[in-house]
Amino acid sequence: MEFKHKSVLLNECIENLNIRKKHIYVDGTLGGGGHSYEILKKLDGTGKLIGIDRDKVAIEASKNKLKEFSNFEAVHNNNANILSILDNLGISYVDGILLDLGVSSYQLDEASRGFSYMQDSRLDMRMNTDDKLSAYEVVNNYSEDRLSRIFFDYGEEKYSKSIAKNICIERKEKNITTTFELVDIIKKSMPKKALNEKQHPAKRVFQAIRIEVNEELTKLKQTVIDSIKALNDKGRLAIITFHSLEDKIVKHTYEEMEGRCTCPKDLPVCICNYISYGKIITKKPITSGEEELKENPRARSAKLRVFERIN
Template identity: 40%
Template sequence: MSAPSHVPVLLDRVVALLAPALDHDGAVLVDATLGLGGHSAAVLTRCELARVVGFDRDPAALDLAGERLAPFGDRFTPVHATFDQIPRALADLGLRRADGILFDLGVSSMQLDTAERGFAYRQDAPLDMRMDPTTGITAAEVLNTYERGELTRVLREYGEERFASRISAAVVKERAREPFSTSGRLVELLYDQIPAPARRTGGHPAKRTFQALRIEVNDELGTLRRAVPAAIGALAVGGRVVVESYQSLEDRLVKRAFTAVTRLDVPPDLPFVPEDRQPALRLVTRGAERADAEEIARNPRAASVRLRAVERVRPDLDPTVHGKGAA
């Protein structure tokens, strides 16, 4: 198995955004996408009053991060779950609220670097792509069982692939001859189906299809659509949600969710805004922040990052969501 590695994107900026919310006794950070624990290690080192609850659906990631974070003792708690289960998991741990919640979205470097997982189109490997390899359908099953129309929808919606219909027709034809099992054969098909002029722009011709399959296999957008409102609802007053997105579908979803909870929803001619109509959260970042050229040179994965953050400035009207930090 390949040795996994990971360089956290915008690490210093992420910690700087979270630190004001984690400067009190009992502060809780939910690392919703634990990976190899790079962000969590930095927070535990620099925010000495905080503890981290780290979520990951990938058991291998939990094991590796657990080894890395073992020196922090009981300040780190691993949770094997998808990040839309944050409220329930916090309740199971006896925690009322989180003071910080971090999402570093998409496939991790560890998963990309481990050829056997099938995420990388530059290496021939089994078409798996499950972030949790213990459950769910594989990318091969999607290719081999979805009807042509459904496969076209997946490629078009999740990969924003212009040639989705053409690719899905070729997949259906080829799988009748022999089911798909490895990434190399799929990449060859994509080279054949995407016209040469299109192959010369927009990166590797397999990039969009592999993204679409990965999102479908792991229900990434559905999970994120549920998770962001759940995270906001679990946030203590003064707490912050920080999200790093790496493709436009994720970022648009996050932007809409943040806009919905920070927008002032009153008639424009209202002479003053009553306290109970003030938004409970405020934007911390102005638009989406990007990595600078220096970081991109060190870590090419940073080139596509979009960083957004919100802070809860007042409780919701529902008294059951008041409070700060741990129970």
């Protein structure tokens, strides 16, 4: 299957990364290489771009798309390991990092990856197919209570309890192996009126399982901290999020890294010794304009936040 993905907030990312020739950049979520292509064009044959993705298909697709650029290097790894990845490449600091979080359209559309509630396939949802934990293990092995919490916390699913309960009843008979089996159980666990809502009834549960399988939230805070620490003076970190929990983590971690004096107002000098790693560039997140939204409905929930390192 062809690797199809339309890059979100492309111009906004490139502008805010302040790409300078002869400098080093990281695209921590390579995907189809759409953002990377524009970064490499700006570098104009100078400097270097390191592209990271945990999905081998994305690595191969972007290597192919970017083969004309000799200053591009692809790394199959988790961006949570950014510091060790750079260390292995002999690089101490970089001048910009992009994280375009979540899944690519390719991953969602390719039935065999088991991400989609619209196509029947074995339950999987692993971005890295070498990982042990898949949606199949989550659905068949997690306790009712844990499933219910995941559906509620990561999917904001109102019917989390009854869906978790029905999963546990069904799997006593036989393991739940396919996406459509799971969709049926989800539908059976909801009142009729919920089935007529605009959003597909399985959307929230599928999102929640995907987040769990790929540890999308648990490692995010440390990834943001490590990415900021990996930046040179004036280097920028640009992060696009697609749901509110991710965005909250990015926003709060930026605030912590910006640092703030916590001394009482009447103290003549600061004694709290707060550490600041830089400043937040986007006081409010950047979102897609009408034109982009018309062409790419996936951009609807995208939020871009940018942080600049000051040494």
